[in-house]
């Protein structure tokens with residue numbers, strides 16, 4: 067397939083997700099290598115949604131280790147229960163953080179990051195990956211992001 071995304075710059079956030087998700091689903095359906103797919107998903111989300119930082123952490127033993135991402139360099143290892151990512155992993159639930167400075171134990175990989183949404187990805191009921199999205203704006207994520215990023219995570223889970 068042609069590796070080119072169709073993205074409208076004038077669409078609403080919901081419309082952008084609506085158009086992007088089927089394209090991501092098609093993109094990863096042609097490939098069974100997890101890292102290759104996570105790399106392309108990061109790039110598609112960065113390009114399609116204009117996120118400041120978007121990427122994956124991979125569960126390795128009792129730590130999260132940085133996986134494919136797009137954006138500034140980031141922390142490579144996060145312990146379970148630490149930061150937004152480690153907490154989302156421990157609780158196995160989506161965490162929407164409007165102001166990272168108000169999240170106890172937030173790990174500041176970049177001082178530019180102001181708000182964040184983190185969604186765990188599971189295989190056979192166990193969290194194996196974390197999707198993390200950061201914004202330079204306060205309160206930049208809402209229920210629309212939660213709904214659509216959780217849909218994206220379901221697509222990823224279907225390919226694990």
Ligand code: SME
Pocket residue numbers: 119140141144148149150151152171172173174175176179182198200
């Ligand atoms: N802020 C995250 C760390 C990962 S970076 O944002 C890429 C956290 O508190 O877990």
